[in-house]
Amino acid sequence: MSVQIPPTERLRTDTIQINMGPHHPSTHGVFRMVLTLDGETVVDLEPRFGYLHRGIEKTAEERTYVQNVPFTDRLDYICGITNNWAYALALEKLAGIEVPERAEYIRVILGELTRVMNHMLAIGFLWNDLGATTFTPVVYAFRERERILDLIEMAAGSRMMPSYIRAGGVVADLPEEFMPRLQKLVPHLKRFIDEMDTMLTKNEIFRARAVGVGVLKAKDAINAGVSGPVLRASGVPYDIRKVDSYSIYDRFDFEVPVHTAGDVYARYLQRLAEARQSLRIIEQAMRDIPEGPVTSLPYKQLSRLKPPKGEAYGRIESPKGELGFYLVSDGSNKPYRFRIRSTSLLNLTLLREMCIGHKVADVVTILGSIDITLGDVDR
Amino acid sequence: MLTHEEILSRLRERFPEAVLDVPEGMIDFTIVIAPQAWHDVALFLRDELGYDFLTNVTAVDWPDRFEVVYHLYGVQAGHPLLTIKLPVTDKENPVVPSVVDVWRSADFQEREEYDLMGIRFEGHPNLKRIMMWEGYEGHPLRKDFQNRTYSYAELEPTRKATPDW
Numbered sequence: 296m297s298v299q300i301p302p303t304e305r306l307r308t309d310t311i312q313i314n315m316g317p318h319h320p321s322t323h324g325v326f327r328m329v330l331t332l333d334g335e336t337v338v339d340l341e342p343r344f345g346y347l348h349r350g351i352e353k354t355a356e357e358r359t360y361v362q363n364v365p366f367t368d369r370l371d372y373i374c375g376i377t378n379n380w381a382y383a384l385a386l387e388k389l390a391g392i393e394v395p396e397r398a399e400y401i402r403v404i405l406g407e408l409t410r411v412m413n414h415m416l417a418i419g420f421l422w423n424d425l426g427a428t429t430f431t432p433v434v435y436a437f438r439e440r441e442r443i444l445d446l447i448e449m450a451a452g453s454r455m456m457p458s459y460i461r462a463g464g465v466v467a468d469l470p471e472e473f474m475p476r477l478q479k480l481v482p483h484l485k486r487f488i489d490e491m492d493t494m495l496t497k498n499e500i501f502r503a504r505a506v507g508v509g510v511l512k513a514k515d516a517i518n519a520g521v522s523g524p525v526l527r528a529s530g531v532p533y534d535i536r537k538v539d540s541y542s543i544y545d546r547f548d549f550e551v552p553v554h555t556a557g558d559v560y561a562r563y564l565q566r567l568a569e570a571r572q573s574l575r576i577i578e579q580a581m582r583d584i585p586e587g588p589v590t591s592l593p594y595k596q597l598s599r600l601k602p603p604k605g606e607a608y609g610r611i612e613s614p615k616g617e618l619g620f621y622l623v624s625d626g627s628n629k630p631y632r633f634r635i636r637s638t639s640l641l642n643l644t645l646l647r648e649m650c651i652g653h654k655v656a657d658v659v660t661i662l663g664s665i666d667i668t669l670g671d672v673d674r
Numbered sequence: 675m676l677t678h679e680e681i682l683s684r685l686r687e688r689f690p691e692a693v694l695d696v697p698e699g700m701i702d703f704t705i706v707i708a709p710q711a712w713h714d715v716a717l718f719l720r721d722e723l724g725y726d727f728l729t730n731v732t733a734v735d736w737p738d739r740f741e742v743v744y745h746l747y748g749v750q751a752g753h754p755l756l757t758i759k760l761p762v763t764d765k766e767n768p769v770v771p772s773v774v775d776v777w778r779s780a781d782f783q784e785r786e787e788y789d790l791m792g793i794r795f796e797g798h799p800n801l802k803r804i805m806m807w808e809g810y811e812g813h814p815l816r817k818d819f820q821n822r823t824y825s826y827a828e829l830e831p832t833r834k835a836t837p838d839w
Contacts, residue, residue: 344804345803350814357821389701517726519777519779520728538752621732623734640782640783641779644779645778
């Protein structure tokens with residue numbers, strides 16, 4: 296004898312609230328998400344920040360312009376060079392400082408190397424989040440990162456906290472052995488990107504986990520201030536290197552790759568394509584780099600820099616997106632207001648909308664594909 | 675792309691009262707808008723002038739006023755930087771309208787300015803502290819905030835001065 300269940304009486308489930316983080320390996324730092332789950336499906340998500348808040352904006356108001364350079368290293372600690380660059384750019388705009396030709400080329404070379412390094416790490420960590428428990432992609436990415444960091448160390452003296460790009464140029468000229476090493480490294484990195492491509496792109500499990508997950512529509516992305524590879528993977532060809540053509544980016548021949556799907560897979564493909572374009576820029580910069588001075592503002596002048604009263608907003612295309620600095624000067628040697636327009640914080644705006652309806656395991660993937668650094672989120 | 679004069683004339687035509695000032699000698703083109711008109715102006719800027727990308731929201735604490743600063747770009751229309759400023763003269767209780775429903779990117783940034791600068795954004799759906807913890811008093815980015823060293827006893831009341839071992 297079988298029991299008949301009337302179709303109106305569906306199984307009732309209760310939602311459960313769990314904390315993911317602050318100490319969770321998939322959050323790439325100290326970041327908490329309060330998830331409301333129905334079974335394994337995400338019903339609601341609330342991001343909580345502030346665990347790495349160091350008050351850099353306040354601290355910077357009490358220090359001189361050159362003393363603030365090391366703080367910028369510690370924002371997005373994966374790519375210190377581009378953080379220095381954004382700050383230098385805003386300060387140069389504020390104080391009207393010219394940058395010598397050779398310094399611009401050095402900035403472009405190191406900045407694009409940083410982009411390659413960041414995108415390789417982002418892909419590696421994405422695979423780590425997907426549960427590639429042998430760590431293979433991330434270890435490969437770290438191996439190549441060390442090669443790039445060696446070059447940055449050669450130029451700046453420090454691997455991760457370079458403080459190398461300052462207003463008016465760069466700190467010191469490149470050592471003699473830099474260029475030969477770079478010439479060997481570029482073809483090597485090209486092979487490495489192809490290797491990652493062959494190894495990962497057509498992987499069936501990866502596609503099953505990444506295609507159609509965490510879709511971000513172009514209109515929503517623009518409205519939410521999302522920038523960088525995440526925006527371009529949603530089909531918006533907006534690259535500040537092309538739009539503002541700051542520094543000397545108008546001299547180089549490169550494309551802005553765009554993917555239209557806006558899902559985790561598109562963001563992965565986007566980073567691979569962008570890393571290839573970066574190497575293209577480095578090759579051209581290596582070929583064209585002129586001799587000459589590397590700074591227009593020696594340290595003694597820089598340390599006494601007093602920009603005229605005023606304010607300026609300077610932004611660059613950092614590997615993660617738009618990184619901007621808003622500086623207000625009252626004519627003294629310290630900034631009156633020092634505002635950091637954080638890339639990672641803005642890219643997290645739509646995390647909730649991207650995650651709702653997906654499984655818990657996908658939340659980890661989506662967060663990994665946005666590629667945040669908590670030092671940049673909390674400042 | 676719109677010229678500065680075009681932006682100004684279209685704004686003045688639509689909102690004769692809203693444009694308070696266009697300061698001279700600024701590095702970036704800046705328009706000072708009356709705070710009470712800001713929400714309508716924001717909708718106009720987004721829908722009719724094509725400023726669809728609000729990149730930065732911040733505030734500056736001047737001795738006589740707060741200044742809430744917005745940096746706008748037009749991604750689809752290719753507009754360059756436009757800076758909008760709202761002067762808030764009431765230093766005791768600064769209030770400006772929220773623009774979260776116009777640009778979602780204002781969400782976390784308005785919360786941050788509320789937390790660190792103490793500016794209330796009226797109409798924000800979830801206006802609470804974002805960087806500092808709940809129950810924290812004061813707004814660190816204000817100029818009258820006293821920077822001081824905290825003792826361990828203050829930060830961690832449960833922590834013992836000397837460990838048991």
